Amino acid sequence: VRRNPKKGRYERARIEAILDRSLVGHVAFVAAGEPVCMPTLIARVGHRIYVHGSTASRMLRLLAQGNLACLAVTHTEGLVLARSAFEHSVNYESVVAFGRFAAVDDPDERLAALEAFTEKILPGRWREVRPPNRKELKATAILAIDVDEASAKVRSGPPDDDGTADAALDVWAGEVPLVTSFGTPLAAPGLRPEIPVSASIERLLASPVRV
Ligand SMILES: Cc1cc2nc3c(=O)[nH]c(=O)nc-3n(C[C@H](O)[C@H](O)[C@H](O)COP(=O)(O)OP(=O)(O)OC[C@H]3O[C@@H](n4cnc5c(N)ncnc54)[C@H](O)[C@@H]3O)c2cc1C
Secondary structure, three states, X not given: OOOOHHHEEOOHHHHHHHHHHOOEEEEEEEEOOEEEEEEEEOEEEOOEEEEEEEOOOXXXXXXXXXXXXXXXXXXXXXXXXXXXXXXXXXXXXXXXXXXXXXXXXXXXXXXHHHHHHHHHHOOOOHHHOOOOOHHHHHOEEEEEEEEEEEEEEEEOOOOOOOOOHHHHOOOOOEEEEOXXXXXXXXXXXXXXXXXXXXXXXXXXHHOOEEO
């Protein structure tokens, strides 16, 4: 991180924690000479980060060729409101990683990756639902990125104009945290009425704020 290097973080645990908070990553790559950036679910097992989808996906087919890719995730944590327009910002945590994806062929690793995706969406869900069958497994491509280089960048705290001449202005300044929360579950139209909400969902709703 060259621009504002004090915001750079490089510890693996910090980078992995930010990735684990992110359901979605943006994968950038070059397709037929043109830049492309695709949002997709990500899941991590150990040091491996997985993406998955239909075997028909252009993104997955191109990434499986092993061309260099860039994976980025971002969390916006709050608004940073300064006295001047110039100093307005947001608090955030982001990760940018570079590497090459490769197809995962080992059946056990593929199943573990699919479990990780399901558990990432909702912890405890994997054991509540039907596991993937042979046809579904065949239709699913799973790729893991071999990360060559990764960095995190973090901004936190109040606006930067405290202690400057602007602090004398009569304008409120400070931070407004951004909180993401789950709402009330809406049953699938075909759900039989006697089926209760699953235990995993009960646990989710007991602390619905997403951190
Ligand atoms: C939510 C959010 C909003 C932002 N808004 C703005 C904005 O409005 N204007 C603006 O100029 N910048 C913004 N940034 C910062 C932006 O992501 C870049 O860090 C910044 O623009 C510097 O770009 P650069 O190409 O000069 O980076 P450099 O410091 O030259 O990048 C060198 C390398 O550092 C790493 N790196 C750079 N930025 C990040 C990052 N954010 N996370 C992880 N690794 C990184 C990458 O590996 C990159 O290749 C924002 C970041 C976030 C997360």
